[in-house]
Structures are given as C-alpha cells and as structure tokens.
Amino acid sequence: KAGVTQTPRYLIKTRGQQVTLSCSPISGHRSVSWYQQTPGQGLQFLFEYFSETQRNKGNFPGRFSGRQFSNSRSEMNVSTLELGDSALYLCASSVTVNTEAFFGQGTRLTVV
Amino acid sequence: EDKVVQSPLSLVVHEGDTVTLNCSYEVTNFRSLLWYKQEKKAPTFLFMLTSSGIEKKSGRLSSILDKKELSSILNITATQTGDSAIYLCAVWREASDGLTFGKGTHLIIQP
Numbered sequence A: 001k002a003g004v005t006q007t008p009r010y011l012i013k014t015r016g017q018q019v020t021l022s023c024s025p026i027s028g029h030r031s032v033s034w035y036q037q038t039p040g041q042g043l044q045f046l047f048e049y050f051s052e053t054q055r056n057k058g059n060f061p062g063r064f065s066g067r068q069f070s071n072s073r074s075e076m077n078v079s080t081l082e083l084g085d086s087a088l089y090l091c092a093s094s095v096t097v098n099t100e101a102f103f104g105q106g107t108r109l110t111v112v
Numbered sequence B: 001e002d003k004v005v006q007s008p009l010s011l012v013v014h015e016g017d018t019v020t021l022n023c024s025y026e027v028t029n030f031r032s033l034l035w036y037k038q039e040k041k042a043p044t045f046l047f048m049l050t051s052s053g054i055e056k057k058s059g060r061l062s063s064i065l066d067k068k069e070l071s072s073i074l075n076i077t078a079t080q081t082g083d084s085a086i087y088l089c090a091v092w093r094e095a096s097d098g099l100t101f102g103k104g105t106h107l108i109i110q111p
Helices: none
Strands: A005-007 A010-013 A019-024 A031-038 A042-050 A053-057 A064-068 A074-078 A087-094 A107-111 B003-007 B010-014 B019-026 B030-038 B043-050 B055-058 B061-066 B071-076 B085-093 B105-110
Touching: A005 A087, A010 A019, A019 A087, A019 A107, A031 A074, A042 A064, A042 A074, A053 A064, A074 A087, B003 B085, B010 B019, B019 B030, B019 B085, B019 B105, B030 B071, B043 B055, B043 B061, B043 B071, B071 B085
Parallel strands: A010 A107, B010 B105
Antiparallel strands: A005 A019, A019 A074, A031 A042, A031 A087, A042 A053, A064 A074, A087 A107, B003 B019, B019 B071, B030 B043, B030 B085, B055 B061, B061 B071, B085 B105
8 A cells, every 4th residue: 555655755946935735645535634743843734724724824924835636636835935944754544533643755955 | 830850861871771761741631742753854752651552662662651650661672783763752732733852862872
C-alpha cells in the first residue's frame, strides 16, 4: 500500500513569490492535515481537510491556504513568501478525523 | 493554552540499555495520544493510545497512557543504534484542530 506522497521534495523560492505544495494521501484516507516544522517552533498545525472541507485552521496568517479535491489529494499554497516561511512542510493523512495519522516525507521549502 | 511537554529533551545511552521517554499534556477535550519516531524527514507512526486502549506494545517498544496523571511513557528495551531518532508525542483533541505536538526527545544510542 503506497504511503503519503508529497511533491516536490525540495523547493527554493525568492521572497515575495508564491508556492504550491501537493499531498496525495494513502488510498482510502479522507482526512488530510498540514504541519509546518521549524527548529525553533517544532511541528505546528496549519489546517485540516476532510471530504473537501476545511475543518479547522491553525494560527497562521491568511497567506497560507489550502484545498482538498474530490480524490482526497490536497494542496497548500503560500503567497508572498517571507524568509520565515522556510521550513519543512509535512502532510498527514488518516482514514477520518482524530484517527491514526501517517506522514509524508515532507517538502523542504527554502525562501531566499 | 493547550500544551504537550516531553522530557527529557535529549538522552544519550548505550546500546542495550532500556530507556523511558515521558510526555505530559494539558489540553481540553483530550481524545487520544500518539507517538512518532522521526529520523530524517517523515515522522513514523508508532502508537495511538485512547481511553479504550491505554497500553500498546510492538516488539521492543511499548507505551502506556495514564489519563489520571495526564501523561504517557514510551519504553524502548534492548536499545539499538537504529533507535536513534527524535521521538515525538502528539495529542488529538475532540475538536478537529490538528495534532498538538511536543518538542520531542532526541535519543542517541551509542554503540
């Protein structure tokens, strides 16, 4: 059974640009959540989607957004990139909300 | 404010030793506690503990949830160098607002 797939694995962007990250959950999983991991703050919740609906959002500015498609694949978008957005972005999928969550390999975003 | 606290932050032991990692939580509407192992990138799922499943075991790893003390421990027996990693504890709340993570315990197993 394929795991959670995130693309791209690495990304370098310039301040002010925007970026879109993709996450394909485990087959049959309908819940996808996104996290930002930095050395200083650890893993922080960005948002969660279930059946194409955003169920909740963490304490991040409106520049961070996302969506989920009917096949449960999810994308997150960050606009007007700042240096502080440099981080590892992790996606987790679960069958439904509040169940065992499995993470993808992450996308390492570097903003220069 | 909800919080998950792990201790110790780092730990160095020798191969073959037994280690116990701690996680305490203060969250409203607790639902379940999860343990992950993170080596390079993706946190790897280890256990999920709930009111109906307060003890889990897999090989040399085991974990217990103490709902009265609002804490959990992760035990690793007969440690191996491959156990070296950051171990993360996270909590699901009833409200769907994602996992709340602790800062992790950095475990180093010396040969």
